[in-house]
Amino acid sequence: MRNFGYLIREGFRSVWKNRLMAMASICVLVACILITGAASLAFVNINSVFEQVGHQNVVIAYAQKDATAEEVTQMGADIQAISNVSGVEFLSKDDILERYKGSFSEELFAQLQGENNPMQDAYVITFYDLELFSETLSQIEALPQTESVSADDGLAEKLAQLRNILMIAGVVVVVLLVLVSLFIISNTIKLTVYSRRLEIAIMKAVGATNFFIRMPFVVEGAVLGLASALLSYGITWLAYDKVLGMFDGAVLGMDLVAFDTLWWIVLAAYVIGGVLTGVLGSGISMGRYLKDEGGAPI
Amino acid sequence: MIEFNGVHKVYDNGKEALRDVNIRIEKGEFVFIVGESGAGKSTFLKLIMHEESPTVGEVVVNGFKLSKLRRRHEPKLRRTMGIVFQDFRLIQTMTVFDNVAFAMRVVGASNREIHKRVPYVLSLVGLQDKMKNYPKELSGGEQQRVSLARALVNNPSMIVADEPTGNVDPAMSHEIMQLLIEINRLGTTVLVVTHAQELVEKFKKRTIRISDGTVIADVPEGGEPA
Ligand SMILES: Nc1ncnc2c1ncn2[C@@H]1O[C@H](COP(=O)(O)OP(=O)(O)OP(=O)(O)O)[C@@H](O)[C@H]1O
Ligand SMILES: [Mg+2]
Numbered sequence: 257m258r259n260f261g262y263l264i265r266e267g268f269r270s271v272w273k274n275r276l277m278a279m280a281s282i283c284v285l286v287a288c289i290l291i292t293g294a295a296s297l298a299f300v301n302i303n304s305v306f307e308q309v310g311h312q313n314v315v316i317a318y319a320q321k322d323a324t325a326e327e328v329t330q331m332g333a334d335i336q337a338i339s340n341v342s343g344v345e346f347l348s349k350d351d352i353l354e355r356y357k358g359s360f361s362e363e364l365f366a367q368l369q370g371e372n373n374p375m376q377d378a379y380v381i382t383f384y385d386l387e388l389f390s391e392t393l394s395q396i397e398a399l400p401q402t403e404s405v406s407a408d409d410g411l412a413e414k415l416a417q418l419r420n421i422l423m424i425a426g427v428v429v430v431v432l433l434v435l436v437s438l439f440i441i442s443n444t445i446k447l448t449v450y451s452r453r454l455e456i457a458i459m460k461a462v463g464a465t466n467f468f469i470r471m472p473f474v475v476e477g478a479v480l481g482l483a484s485a486l487l488s489y490g491i492t493w494l495a496y497d498k499v500l501g502m503f504d505g506a507v508l509g510m511d512l513v514a515f516d517t518l519w520w521i522v523l524a525a526y527v528i529g530g531v532l533t534g535v536l537g538s539g540i541s542m543g544r545y546l547k548d549e550g551g552a553p554i
Numbered sequence: 555m556i557e558f559n560g561v562h563k564v565y566d567n568g569k570e571a572l573r574d575v576n577i578r579i580e581k582g583e584f585v586f587i588v589g590e591s592g593a594g595k596s597t598f599l600k601l602i603m604h605e606e607s608p609t610v611g612e613v614v615v616n617g618f619k620l621s622k623l624r625r626r627h628e629p630k631l632r633r634t635m636g637i638v639f640q641d642f643r644l645i646q647t648m649t650v651f652d653n654v655a656f657a658m659r660v661v662g663a664s665n666r667e668i669h670k671r672v673p674y675v676l677s678l679v680g681l682q683d684k685m686k687n688y689p690k691e692l693s694g695g696e697q698q699r700v701s702l703a704r705a706l707v708n709n710p711s712m713i714v715a716d717e718p719t720g721n722v723d724p725a726m727s728h729e730i731m732q733l734l735i736e737i738n739r740l741g742t743t744v745l746v747v748t749h750a751q752e753l754v755e756k757f758k759k760r761t762i763r764i765s766d767g768t769v770i771a772d773v774p775e776g777g778e779p780a
Pocket of ligand 2: 595596597716
């Protein structure tokens with residue numbers, strides 16, 4: 257495509273020529289991206305905190321007192337086989353006794369060793385999906401070697417529900433903002449299209465294809481989207497560290513997610529989102545224009 | 555080659571702009587189209603450019619049956635013709651060079667071809683010294699010639715000009731007409747709408763006279779104007 261360089265230059269030229277309008281739409285786009293980004297980042301952190309809470313909220317399954325070593329091993333394998341179980345850690349009764357060493361006098365502790373150990377072998381279990389908490393719990397309880405299960409079930413499930421509500425609200429907000437951004441971009445491009453009506457008519461008169469006519473506008477939209485994305489990224493970066501600092505990096509004693517682990521996802525999401533919105537927005541208004549105005553050269 | 559077969563054109567507002575037009579213009583002809591204001595001359599050209607479609611009848615241009623022309627093939631038709639606009643239609647933010655080069659970029663010419671061809675065509679219309687100027691720095695006649703250069707630059711097989719001498723003094727209109735005749739001599743079909751009776755009389759080319767939507771005279775080359 258020998259025209260490519262020319263068409264891309266034309267797109268940039270158009271942004272510069274309409275720089276006031278471009279600036280205005282970049283501002284609106286940045287606002288949309290920032291709100292979307294803030295909502296998403298808040299969600300990431302809430303999710304992370306919930307996850308940590310959920311994982312601290314471990315489940316312990318005790319084996320039957322008279323279970324043989326094989327049976328206890330089998331129980332571990334059975335638990336592992338449940339699809340919602342993310343981790344199983346064996347806790348022998350000796351280990352458990354060891355934990356309570358301080359609570360006993362030394363003679364008593366010595367007497368309780370071996371055969372006389374009153375503790376039971378147990379498994380410390382974590383789940384993937386806290387929403388299936390009670391379901392998975394009863395699966396473990398149903399295993400033949402299980403004597404009892406200790407867990408604080410209410411909290412985990414409530415957290416999972418709360419997270420879902422937040423997620424739905426977040427998706428609704430993001431969809432609305434994407435629509436607003438598309439509207440803004442397509443209107444900006446519509447203005448530049450109308451300011452270049454004559455140019456387009458002349459292009460058509462000399463036999464330009466719709467691709468040729470559309471390309472500079474698509475580039476213009478992409479440039480607006482990219483500029484907004486980069487600007488938003490800078491702002492997000494600065495603001496995120498500030499907000500994290502305000503919370504001292506933790507909420508409810510749970511660590512918040514550091515920007516270091518998020519930066520490239522944020523950057524990629526902003527750039528892809530911004531450029532796509534730009535391209536789509538200009539595509540919409542150009543498509544409509546070319547259809548309405550038809551092929552009129554004079 | 556242009557063919558009008560039983561063409562009627564009625565605009566949406568009910569105005570009957572053309573009535574039963576049957577015309578054949580061969581490849582390589584030079585044709586004046588004359589008639590009073592509102593006679594239907596521009597409508598005639600618009601049907602050729604496929605900007606308007608006939609209400610009844612068929613128009614064939616350079617092998618394209620226009621009633622069957624798809625929107626996406628329109629650029630192909632337009633590339634067979636160079637259009638000169640009465641009001642120049644130059645892009646104010648581009649230099650003279652770029653205004654003409656623009657028409658070549660549209661059809662995918664390379665930068666090398668553009669830099670060879672544009673100065674040549676501008677020299678044909680006597681504007682080789684104004685290449686770097688902007689349209690607003692040119693006189694009306696000069697702008698008209700840029701518009702003509704743009705129509706010529708892709709070497710179309712047909713030139714369609716709606717009053718190309720409308721804004722120029724008599725000497726300049728004579729010069730422009732001379733250029734069109736020269737281009738026609740090299741094999742290009744040329745259609746010129748004009749109000750300038752003295753040019754029509756002087757050059758004695760085929761002349762189609764339209765009045766109130768009807769072709770009332772079609773005088774062949776060298777013949778006496780009706
Ligand atoms: N788009 C349109 N819609 C409705 N009526 C139109 C349209 N274009 C032209 N007409 C009418 O059709 C008639 C012929 O118009 P046309 O432009 O072809 O005239 P013309 O011969 O080019 O005149 P002029 O010499 O003034 O340019 C006129 O009465 C005009 O008002
Ligand atoms: Mg006219």
